[in-house]
Amino acid sequence: MYEIAIIEGDGIGKEVIAAGKYLLEELDIDFNFKYAEAGYDCFLKNGTVLPEETIKIAKESDAILFGAVTSTPGQPSTILNLRQALNVYANLRPVKSFAGVESIKPDIDFLIVRENTEGLYSETEYEKEGKFIAERHITKEACERIARVAFEECKKKNKSKVTCVHKANIMKLTDNVFKDSFYKVASEYPEIETEDYYVDAAAMYLITKPETFDVIVTTNLFGDILSDEGTGLVGGLGLAPSGNIGEEYGLFEPVHGSAPDIAGQNIANPCSMILTVAMMLDYLNESETADKIKIAVENVLKKGKIVTPDLGGSASTMEMAEAIVDELKGGI
Numbered sequence: 001m002y003e004i005a006i007i008e009g010d011g012i013g014k015e016v017i018a019a020g021k022y023l024l025e026e027l028d029i030d031f032n033f034k035y036a037e038a039g040y041d042c043f044l045k046n047g048t049v050l051p052e053e054t055i056k057i058a059k060e061s062d063a064i065l066f067g068a069v070t071s072t073p074g075q076p077s078t079i080l081n082l083r084q085a086l087n088v089y090a091n092l093r094p095v096k097s098f099a100g101v102e103s104i105k106p107d108i109d110f111l112i113v114r115e116n117t118e119g120l121y122s123e124t125e126y127e128k129e130g131k132f133i134a135e136r137h138i139t140k141e142a143c144e145r146i147a148r149v150a151f152e153e154c155k156k157k158n159k160s161k162v163t164c165v166h167k168a169n170i171m172k173l174t175d176n177v178f179k180d181s182f183y184k185v186a187s188e189y190p191e192i193e194t195e196d197y198y199v200d201a202a203a204m205y206l207i208t209k210p211e212t213f214d215v216i217v218t219t220n221l222f223g224d225i226l227s228d229e230g231t232g233l234v235g236g237l238g239l240a241p242s243g244n245i246g247e248e249y250g251l252f253e254p255v256h257g258s259a260p261d262i263a264g265q266n267i268a269n270p271c272s273m274i275l276t277v278a279m280m281l282d283y284l285n286e287s288e289t290a291d292k293i294k295i296a297v298e299n300v301l302k303k304g305k306i307v308t309p310d311l312g313g314s315a316s317t318m319e320m321a322e323a324i325v326d327e328l329k330g331g332i
């Protein structure tokens with residue numbers, strides 16, 4: 001029996017969570033779900049975007065499933081503070097092309113490992129004598145820690161190369177710490193190939209030669225931007241899962257936000273969440289089930305019949321989720 005904390009959040013967060021929970025309930029594994037609040041609706045109700053009770057429930061669970069939230073003006077970021085409260089320092093964002101879905105190249109399969117605790121996400125901004133300053137925090141400890149995650153993921157996935165992405169020609173102090181830490185950790189993995197690119201060139205190479213990447217490790221903001229770019233290469237945010245991992249906790253969420261433009265219409269693509277659930281099951285050492293879910297998603301996408309409007313179909317969120325569950329149970 002696994003204890004799963006569920007944070008639906010706002011907008012399509014609630015809709016994709018419903019699809020993910022439906023899938024979990026159809027598996028031959030026992031889960032106990034505990035709902036917790038966070039985000040914009042939560043702020044309107046409780047005056048905070050992230051109640052202490054939510055952090056408590058998250059910490060008492062075996063894993064946390066998070067939908068998406070709408071940012072609340074004037075309030076700290078919900079997801080950022082949750083990641084920090086749980087010290088989930090590695091954000092893993094796989095980018096993969098699927099048969100049946102338009103992709104810039106057919107054979108894309110790489111993982112973005114985004115540093116989750118530092119960089120420009122310090123939320124430390126202030127004005128000093130007419131200058132508006134945003135602080136970018138970098139420590140050797142966090143850089144080495146995230147580099148190690150990237151090399152370990154590379155080994156685990158039987159991949160051969162880790163690419164470090166930075167801007168050390170301009171941010172000479174902070175990003176050379178990131179780059180130097182990367183090569184220091186790389187020396188512990190002589191069997192793994194390495195390379196590094198400036199972020200601007202990397203953004204182009206993701207378009208011109210995306211099939212050459214295996215694992216990309218980068219700082220917080222670059223990871224945020226490049227991972228949305230990555231999803232754009234292979235069919236969009238509706239197919240993009242992610243996991244936030246630390247020493248003690250695992251927090252799993254689609255890459256996308258609350259998508260106010262399509263919220264309430266039951267047309268959000270559930271694959272982002274269903275693949276996120278598969279990542280969560282991998283983390284819980286239920287890898288066999290996780291693999292089966294990924295294959296079921298691949299098959300439904302390949303058939304292309306029951307897919308949501310972002311992929312050119314007319315299925316609703318739950319219709320597509322049901323098609324994936326049917327596929328998982330032996331095809332229809």
Ligand code: NAI
Binds near residue numbers: 012253261
């Ligand atoms: P977004 O990721 O919500 O949406 C961007 C575009 O992708 C929209 O056109 C949306 O319709 C589409 N899209 C996203 N997920 C989809 C899905 N599952 N199926 C089909 N189409 C999908 O980003 P946006 O619009 O910039 O932000 C909306 C709100 O979400 C903002 O308040 C933002 O701050 C917040 N946000 C929250 C995140 C989180 O909770 N982790 C992450 C990113 C944004």
Ligand code: MG
Binds near residue numbers: 224
């Ligand atoms: Mg983002």
